[in-house]
Amino acid sequence: MTELPRLAETGGCRNTPILKQRGQHQVFCGLTGIIWLHRKMQDAFFLVVGSRTCAHLLQSAAGVMIFAEPRFGTAILEETDLAGLADAQEELDRVVAELLSRRPDIRQLFLVGSCPSEVIKIDLQRAAERLSETHAPHVRILNFSGSGIETTFTQGEDACLASMVPVLPQTEARELLLVGALPDVVEEQAVSLLEQMGIGPIRVLPAPRADSDLAVGKNTVFVLTQPFLGDTHAALERRGARHLPAPFPFGEEGTTAWLRVIAEEFGVDAETFDRVTAAPRARARKAVSQASEALRGKSVFFFPDSQLEIPLARFLTRECGMEAIEVGAPFIHKGVVGPDLDLLAEGPTLAEGQDVDLQLDRCRAARPDLTVCGLGLANPLEAEGLATKWAIELVFTPVHFYEQAGDLAGLFSRPVRRADLLKVEAAE
């Protein structure tokens, strides 16, 4: 088989001490994941049980109403719900009945917990079980929490997928399960590469529809396509499935390493592996080297946001020639991002969680050439003369696997190129 990825010469970051500060976090809550999940699962509806704030967040984060009537909504808690005048379970029954009668096309309904519903302890699991009995077999009803007191941004997807695992049918078949919601085009590329190597059957969680043939059992091996799926990982292991730890498929190197782990598991010979990957690898290398021209020798600073930070830092440092100053992530789950940490050369500060004001101080002092951060920080930092890449685009854009490797580099190089391009300041 072709050469293994070089481990970082100085040793990886797996054992680097992690900076943990506790202060204001500047992150989305897990409800945000609904914005892409509801497009991915085409017969699912996401009903947030929460407050006006939850509804407002979904609307604001969704870039204000892309879809006339989306497959998500909020059951807004009112004074009567809090004062105990209305029984929460009865109210839910009413709202769900109203919703399902409006939308007969819905086959899966997720009751999504929020900060307020958790603080007042509305038992959504009980509600989901009861409502499933009422509405089965037409609609399957599950629950998960997207609350900001328990989940950060992409963890919402994790919680959602984890909630689906216990109800998956049992299978004894040896199958490969790809875990993570990817844009269709990207998912098809991954499946196609693996099938060309003779690997199969391949299943994907989440499936686009409820009535898929997705099943899990002790002969299932699974591989994650997103680094934020720690709970789903644990839930699958509880069902007896076995995890294949791998670097994440960002960039040419990441994609090759990810595919190789699967290929080895399924006994694919080196010749086949090379035959299938050679052409797209060459394309990816070429695209990355072109798109990363503006990035070589530049420094990058990651604020914690999507949990993609560690694999992306690996991609930017190893394939795009950047130097990482700080890599902040909301959580660092070494069982999931360990292989990426091994490949990330020592040097950058690794930070978990955040005190945003202190982190901003560090960022300003370091004056990185590129700062990867959330939407709340991007324009203020731009105004201070720092080029930024807003992180939410990384979860909304196809960036995985070979054919998108150049696009991924392009997402980071565009702000840097733009900063050089614009001549809008007054003449000196």
Add this chain to the structure above:
Amino acid sequence: MKLTVWTYEGPPHVGAMRVATGMTGLHYVLHAPQGDTYADLLFTMIERRDHRPPVTFTTFQARDLGADTAHLFKDACQRAYDRFQPEAIIVGASCTAELIQDDPGGMAETMGLPVPTIPLELPSYQRKENFGADETFFQIVRTLARPAERTAQITANLIGPTGLGFRHRDDIAEVTALLSDMGISVNAVAPMTSSPSDIARLGAAHFNVLMYPETAETAARWMERELGLPYSKVVPIGVGATRDFVAEVADLAGVAPYLDDSRLRLPWYSKSVDSTYLTGKRVFLFGDGTHVKAAARIARDEMGFEVVGLGCYNREMARDIRAVAKGFGVAPLITDDYLEVERTIEELSPEMILGTQMERHIGKRLGIPCAVISAPVHVQDFPARYSPQMGIEGANVIFDTWVHPLVMGLEEHLLTMFREDFEFHDAAGPSHHGGKAAPRVEDVDGGPAPQTPREYLEPEEAADLVPASTVSVIWLPAAEKELKKIPFFVRGKARRNTETFAAERGVSEISVDTLYEAKAHYAR
């Protein structure tokens, strides 16, 4: 519980953030979980602000709930003071923190910070964003504003503008100019642009200009009572309202009314013959109470439209809007339920919507042109150019904005005359809106056909159809075909009028004759 798809207003603490973000030297310590920090992006992305909002969130997590969230709040408050050194602090809770009952106001008070700390009680499960802004500004004014000696010169405060306000930035400039022309200076603009020390000397003005009742009416009333500052009631949006405003201000200030209308173009543009096509256009209005109230008057008196329905999403303005609706002889729609607004628009099938960004989407779906007149705001509502709603330039801007989505007069005729033309056909749409003209689909004339099933129609044609359940009359094929010859932008009206005409006369089948009898009946 109330099932909600889209919401017109955010929660009340977002209103408080709008006040804090508009001001300088003020800091807001908000007891809230981490997810609530999304609200920063409203200001940094939608409004493109180059600074973070002056808000510290405590961002408590589930694991803190069992322990000591109160301590967390005090820490955050102390650190915010140390770092930002504000002149005053406002403290409050978001919806989740309200439930854990930590009493941020009480805690902040015991900390002995050397600046005023103003507690906010914003009931998240009863009230919304506009209330939050109004109440926050009121509490700030009540705490900080003191009676002061009037300025020697005649001055006014402009009150109501906030961060993330619909055209507030430019309205301030326009109203300042209106006052300046009458020799009146501005003492303070608040909350936007003011610091706590500016608030302290609001009482030095001779009167208040209440620009947006939504965000400053409570403060205006308090200042009238406690500081003896009268306030203006007319909001100068539109030509008539601007003239009334000038008269009212002259009266409040004791000066002669004066309006420099040399740059005012709306009246002539509206009178000029090319605007004849605007006559009687059926419009539906929806938005916040203040903007809808002003827009209704402009629509009828200054554009010559017919107002077929109006409403607002903020209940605080329900009484005003009911009165306006009564004057126009239409039913008021007071609701924050987006789907109800959509249903109403579908039923009324207006030729144009004057609404919010939400109605713009309804219009897109139903094929009805829409101009935006009110918050909730979108990044498009912060144009780079000067684009006020108030005063002389505001009237000019409104004329352009409202006419823009429409098919223009001559083009309307061309569409009617050359309906079978490959360019000027029904589905082509206004030519100034870009986008490739959709080619005309040739009609295959296969003799009498049944009524076209909904799913085979173009979306905009399907939108013209009244829901089947309400139709008690049948269109004969020839009449149906004749109806299709009527340009799409008036077809909905023609269909409705004909059906009403037929129903009133007990006619159950509509023929070509019925169609033209109805046309004659409704001719104006």
